[in-house]
Amino acid sequence: MDLPVNPPVQPMLAKAVTAVPDQPGGEPVWSYEPKWDGFRALIFRDGDEVVMSSRGGKDLARYFPELVDAAHAVLPERVVLDGEVAVARPIGGVNRLDWDSLSQRIHPAASRVARLAEETPAVFIGFDALATDSMDLTAERFEVRRSALLDAAAESGDDRIQVSRVTRDSAVATDWFTAFEGAGLDGVVGKRLDGVYVPGKREMVKVKHKRTADCVVIGYRIHKSGTGLGSMLLGLYAEGELRMVGGSSAFSDKKRIELQEMLEPMRLDPDRVAQGEVSRWRAAGSGEWIPIRPELVAEFAYDQMENQRFRHTVKFLRWRPDREPESCGYDQLDVPLTYDVFDVLVTGGQ
Incomplete structure (x- = not known):
């Protein structure tokens, strides 16, 4: 060449x-x-x-x-x-x-x-x-x-x-x-x-x-070091069903231990979680994830949605004790879905 x-x-x-x-x-x-x-x-x-x-x-x-x-x-x-x-x-x-x-x-x-x-x-x-x-x-x-x-x-x-x-x-x-x-x-x-x-x-x-959304914490994974929480699994409600939408990670050492101690008493039997969701989460990274009672709500920063999930890992901002889990639905997400990608390309050489 x-x-x-x-x-x-x-x-x-x-x-x-x-x-x-x-x-x-x-x-x-x-x-x-x-x-x-x-x-x-x-x-x-x-x-x-x-x-x-x-x-x-x-x-x-x-x-x-x-x-x-x-x-x-x-x-x-x-x-x-x-x-x-x-x-x-x-x-x-x-x-x-x-x-x-x-x-x-x-x-x-x-x-x-x-x-x-x-x-x-x-x-x-x-x-x-x-x-x-x-x-x-x-x-x-x-x-x-x-x-x-x-x-x-x-x-x-x-x-x-x-x-x-x-x-x-x-x-x-x-x-x-x-x-x-x-x-x-x-x-x-x-x-x-x-x-x-x-x-x-x-x-x-x-x-x-850049946007924020209130999500239900539905599970977590232990950090790869074996100490503390590595990531949280998040969900949103749609038609009465709680659906997995992504995860949040990148916590400090102190925060990882604090979060594990907070979520540990809320653990559920893994058999109560849909196997398909378990498989998707495992595919996203190494290690098992632990389902918890869907009672906690927190606010997370995200950039984009794709196929009803967060496109990238989201950032934890704050807990929302004023929000009920059932109130966390897709309707809070301000994402337009009506623009055709081919309308964004050049036509007529412009």
Whole structure:
């Protein structure tokens, strides 16, 4: 492979901010785009050779053969693009990003890789260009790189290669922050219009979703050290049924012992818990979990829901003795579920 920019390359990163940055007076400074929740990926094409690497430089091409085929079919002969690999599936009547399906694509068996490429095909969503033909674009302004990205991918005619939408209007970006979560997106990213591409550096900004929810503590696991509580298992009510929604961990040594002493007297017979829920919890980590009487309510910080569960491990904030367990339902979660992921992509080359 002999491109102006050759692998391995670390993608440019983003630092967290609390709000979408406003444009100053006069000429716009920022370009805003949705924050995609998938696998960060760089695609390098040099004629018949295609390399697709992860943020850490690992080979992704073997897991997503359909994207390699698409790169061969529709991308320019010589190009390097930065973007996200995602899987979109119909959920609740609209297409949403599905992290569970995406994560299952990383499998060592070639036969399973081929089958999943048919059953849950991925899409590459481009949002930057590092090189085209013989030109290294990393020292160019984002405006120039964006134009090269559109030339390379926006009119590909292949659904497997897409381009992220952008805006220079901070009010529109702020609206996207709420509206696009319904498509399974993770927030908003800001790039300076005059910014160059700096591999491995946090030159962009990102605003992610942060929320709190009151949950019922339905179980716990002992810490891997054998002393104290390692994590709490959480539940929410739906149609009168208490459903597992995720876990909370990362407690101090003192807090782990305190929590174990608090929850130990509330232990239940494990046979009283649905075996399916036990299996899911075991799959999430090592060790057995211990069910307890569903009497305690606490407030937790979370970022996103997916398939009726918390997308990531949540953070314990405080106990809520004023809340009854039965009052902790899904209706408290402010998560829109009506935006189709394909409405967030570029149409007509915009």
